[in-house]
Amino acid sequence: MQFMLMINExxxxxxxxxxxxxxxxxxxxxxxxxxxxxxxxxxxxxERLKPAATATTLRFDNGTxxxxxxxxAETHEELGGFYIIDVAxxxxxxxxxxxxxxxxxxxxxxxxxxMGAEG
Amino acid sequence: xAARPRVVAALAAQLRDLDxxxxxxxxxxxxxxxxxxxxxxxxxxxxxxxxxxxxxxVRKAAAEARTADALAQVTDMADxxxxxxxxxxxxxxxxxxCCHPAIAPEARIALALKVICGLPVSAIxxxxxxxxxxxxxxxxxxxxxxxxAGIAFELPPRRDWPARLAAVLxxxxxxxxxxxxxxxxxxxxxxxxxxxxxxxxxALLVAELVHEEPEALGLAALVLLARSRQAARLDDTGAMxxxxxxxxxxxxxxxxxxxxxxxxxxxxAGRSGPYQVMAAIQLTHARxxxxxxxxxxxxxxLYDVLLALRPSPMVSLSxxxxxxQVEGAAAxxxxxxELPAERLALARPWHVARADLLAKTGxxxxxxxxxxxxxxxxxxxxxxxxLERWRAGLT
Numbered sequence: 001m002q003f004m005l006m007i008n009e010x011x012x013x014x015x016x017x018x019x020x021x022x023x024x025x026x027x028x029x030x031x032x033x034x035x036x037x038x039x040x041x042x043x044x045x046x047e048r049l050k051p052a053a054t055a056t057t058l059r060f061d062n063g064t065x066x067x068x069x070x071x072x073a074e075t076h077e078e079l080g081g082f083y084i085i086d087v088a089x090x091x092x093x094x095x096x097x098x099x100x101x102x103x104x105x106x107x108x109x110x111x112x113x114x115m116g117a118e119g
Numbered sequence: 120x121a122a123r124p125r126v127v128a129a130l131a132a133q134l135r136d137l138d139x140x141x142x143x144x145x146x147x148x149x150x151x152x153x154x155x156x157x158x159x160x161x162x163x164x165x166x167x168x169x170x171x172x173x174x175x176x177v178r179k180a181a182a183e184a185r186t187a188d189a190l191a192q193v194t195d196m197a198d199x200x201x202x203x204x205x206x207x208x209x210x211x212x213x214x215x216x217c218c219h220p221a222i223a224p225e226a227r228i229a230l231a232l233k234v235i236c237g238l239p240v241s242a243i244x245x246x247x248x249x250x251x252x253x254x255x256x257x258x259x260x261x262x263x264x265x266x267x268a269g270i271a272f273e274l275p276p277r278r279d280w281p282a283r284l285a286a287v288l289x290x291x292x293x294x295x296x297x298x299x300x301x302x303x304x305x306x307x308x309x310x311x312x313x314x315x316x317x318x319x320x321x322a323l324l325v326a327e328l329v330h331e332e333p334e335a336l337g338l339a340a341l342v343l344l345a346r347s348r349q350a351a352r353l354d355d356t357g358a359m360x361x362x363x364x365x366x367x368x369x370x371x372x373x374x375x376x377x378x379x380x381x382x383x384x385x386x387x388a389g390r391s392g393p394y395q396v397m398a399a400i401q402l403t404h405a406r407x408x409x410x411x412x413x414x415x416x417x418x419x420x421l422y423d424v425l426l427a428l429r430p431s432p433m434v435s436l437s438x439x440x441x442x443x444q445v446e447g448a449a450a451x452x453x454x455x456x457e458l459p460a461e462r463l464a465l466a467r468p469w470h471v472a473r474a475d476l477l478a479k480t481g482x483x484x485x486x487x488x489x490x491x492x493x494x495x496x497x498x499x500x501x502x503x504x505x506l507e508r509w510r511a512g513l514t
Contacts, residue, residue, distance in 0.1 A: 001269050089271030090221060091279075111269050 009105035029101030122162035132209035303501035337394030358504035448479035
């Protein structure tokens with residue numbers, strides 16, 4: 001079954017020269033993780049997102065649509081990227097999620113609704 | 120219905136769906152009641168029929184064809200009657216699944232009690248002091264989480280055990296509390312199974328699996344010590360006999376010895392904890408069989424340790440009773456007086472403790488009133504008979 005691993009991070013840790021060095025490390029961690037997923041034969045995809053400041057949000061309210069500058073919710077931690085992996089169980093998904101490099105933040109793990117499945 | 124927990128656990132492990140398992144069991148149990156003659160091995164019959172019902176459901180949904188094929192081994196009623204296969208015992212695996220950290224903490228233990236021990240929602244709600252409605256929703260949500268979130272139906276790898284162990288031990292403790300309060304066996308009769316025996320079996324299994332964790336050993340010892348008194352807990356009339364009045368010749372010394380061995384092994388780890396302390400308190404009581412008397416000073420000191428580890432008004436109440444044995448009933452009564460009366464007004468042990476201490480200090484009228492209050496809370500039959508007799512002797 002497919003799981004989405006949503007990486008919610010405190011972006012501020014990547015600010016400044018020290019932050020840039022940290023980002024180097026984190027990216028290397030992601031490369032390593034991708035290699036491990038391939039080696040383990042786990043089908044996956046994933047993307048890194050640009051900072052939350054680049055986000056534009058559409059809001060729908062009973063027929064009216066408005067555009068807003070910024071992410072969906074203003075929090076200290078923003079969606080910074082995601083993986084979708086295909087594994088047997090939540091426990092396996094959590095095992096992979098544990099290996100995602102996140103200096104400060106959290107990862108939400110959710111099953112993907114299977115295509116064609118009934119509610 | 121007999122053997123419900125074992126059959127439901129086996130079904131859940133195969134179907135990987137707690138609700139489907141319980142529904143299939145209920146359907147099979149209904150059919151069993153309609154049979155002219157009870158099957159020879161009711162548990163095996165229920166398991167096979169329930170599994171087939173669930174399988175039909177799966178087929179209808181035209182999903183998971185592979186699971187359906189795997190389950191489609193027994194199709195004929197004749198097979199069922201002539202080949203009662205042994206039911207795989209999945210209760211331990213299911214216990215760890217119910218205690219998965221992905222399930223809300225307040226729901227894990229309730230789920231375990233419902234699925235593994237088969238406790239009715241009303242009984243679980245009472246243990247947690249919440250309404251039946253709240254508990255029902257909590258359990259329903261937890262089952263949906265297990266089903267929809269993709270929680271693995273496997274015994275977790277060893278390194279994940281510690282994260283689940285606290286919940287596993289607490290679930291066993293609460294199940295045992297429910298079983299032990301049921302001295303007359305009414306709840307077990309409803310469940311069709313000896314709940315106390317079941318918890319003992321699971322506690323020993325967990326202690327064996329996680330033998331490096333002293334608290335797992337402590338809980339198993341605690342359960343063994345409580346179970347060692349089984350034969351002494353009721354008199355000929357079915358009335359409860361309180362621990363201090365039990366005939367220790369009726370105690371099961373094999374269990375007491377086994378508990379002591381477990382506690383010695385636990386002590387070697389050098390990490391104390393509430394279950395080890397509770398077991399030590401019960402062992403101190405058990406020593407009456409060898410020493411002729413209880414070392415109440417030691418009991419008070421152990422309760423002090425327990426209070427530091429896990430404070431609760433009920434522990435304070437037990438300590439007050441032990442203190443009364445050392446310093447006299449008046450001192451015990453004073454200690455009871457410091458407890459939050461409004462919080463304990465619904466707890467039978469509080470009324471019973473007060474009755475005991477009030478009677479010993481000569482305040483017979485107040486003692487009788489306390490016993491009336493305990494009886495008004497609707498104790499199980501064995502406890503009621505004991506309290507009624509005591510009450511009759513007071514006036």
